[in-house]
Amino acid sequence: MTDISKLKFDEKGLIPVVVQDYYSKKVLTVAYMNRESLQISLQEGNTCFFSRSRQKLWRKGESSGNVQHIVSVTADCDMDALTVEVVKEGPACHLGTDSCFENTVWENPKYKPFSLDGLYRLIKGRKDSPKEGSYTTYLFEKGLDKILKKVGEECTEVIIGAKNGKEEAVFEIADLTYHVMVLMAQQGITLKDVIDELAKRHVVDKKVKQETMK
Numbered sequence: 001m002t003d004i005s006k007l008k009f010d011e012k013g014l015i016p017v018v019v020q021d022y023y024s025k026k027v028l029t030v031a032y033m034n035r036e037s038l039q040i041s042l043q044e045g046n047t048c049f050f051s052r053s054r055q056k057l058w059r060k061g062e063s064s065g066n067v068q069h070i071v072s073v074t075a076d077c078d079m080d081a082l083t084v085e086v087v088k089e090g091p092a093c094h095l096g097t098d099s100c101f102e103n104t105v106w107e108n109p110k111y112k113p114f115s116l117d118g119l120y121r122l123i124k125g126r127k128d129s130p131k132e133g134s135y136t137t138y139l140f141e142k143g144l145d146k147i148l149k150k151v152g153e154e155c156t157e158v159i160i161g162a163k164n165g166k167e168e169a170v171f172e173i174a175d176l177t178y179h180v181m182v183l184m185a186q187q188g189i190t191l192k193d194v195i196d197e198l199a200k201r202h203v204v205d206k207k208v209k210q211e212t213m214k
Contacts, residue, residue, distance in 0.1 A: 002075055002079075004038065004039075004042075006075075006079055007038075007075060007079050007080070007082075008078065008079050008080040009034065009035065009080075010080070013034045013035065014032040014033065014034055014050060014052070015032065015033055015034075015038070015080060015081065015082060016030060016031075016032055016080075016081050016082070017030065017031050017032060017033050017049065017081075017082045017083075017084055018030055018081070018082070018083045018084070019031060019047065019068065019084050019086055019092065020083055020084065020085050020086070021085075021086065021087075021088060021092075021099075022071045022072075022085045022086060022087050023087070023117070023191065023192055023195055024115065024117045026098075026099055026101075026117075027099065027101050028068075028086070028088065028092035028093075028098075028099045028100065028101075029092050029093065029099070029100040029101075030100070031047075031049040032049060032050050032052060033048070033049055033050055033082070034050045036050075036057065037049055037050045037057050037058075038082075040057070040059070041070060041073075041084075042070075042073070044059075045069060045070050046059065046060065046061070046067050046068060046069055046070060047059075047060040047067075047068040047070060047084060047086060048060070061089065061090075064090065064094075065089065065090060066088065066089055066090035066091055066092065067088075067089045067090075068084075068086035068087070068088045068089070068092070069086055069087045069088070069089075070084060070085070070086055071085040071086060071087060072084070072085045073085075116177075116181075116191060117191060119178070119181060120181055120184070120185065120190070120191055122136075123136055123178075123181050123182055123185045124185045126140065127140045127185050127186070136182060139179075139182050140182070140185075140186065144186060147179070147182055147183050147186055148183070150179045150182075151176070151179050151180060151183055154172065154175050154176040154179050155176060157172040157175065157176070158172045158173055158176050160172070161173075
């Protein structure tokens with residue numbers, strides 16, 4: 001654990017902070033902290049920044065309610081910048097967007113950005129706004145029984161694929177993952193719900209391991 005006294009604040013007593021979503025890893029905003037706001041953040045467990053424009057402390061969400069609960073604080077190699085992972089409540093940007101970084105300047109055509117979070121949003125979008133000719137929309141229109149049938153079929157395909165080697169297993173696991181996410185959207189289950197449940201089991205697993213080592 002790094003001693004915060006080793007952090008290097010600039011001539012104005014500030015240190016830049018990159019705020020990142022704990023679940024999606026998306027950068028939410030870049031702000032600044034001074035020693036007092038950092039101490040408040042660590043004591044209260046929620047982000048508190050120093051507003052350069054207003055020259056005062058600023059607890060994120062104090063007026064909007066969009067609080068950011070801190071998961072971790074990490075310093076860079078020079079100890080003069082921080083990354084803060086948070087679980088946020090509501091938009092991070094004052095404009096009401098999920099992140100302050102929503103304006104794409106350039107994307108390399110060689111790389112296609114992908115995330116499970118993005119896939120889930122696309123799937124849910126097909127449920128909320130059906131699109132003609134979409135397989136995902138078709139599944140939602142057919143209903144829960146059809147979706148469950150596909151999940152069951154894909155489970156079997158994963159088992160068969162795994163017996164035939166890694167490449168086929170990966171292909172079938174991808175199919176299963178997609179259909180499970182369709183089921184999640186149908187049932188109103190989010191990725192965060194599943195991650196939270198896995199996190200609980202991780203804690204239990206650690207306890208079990210500790211008990212067996214005694």
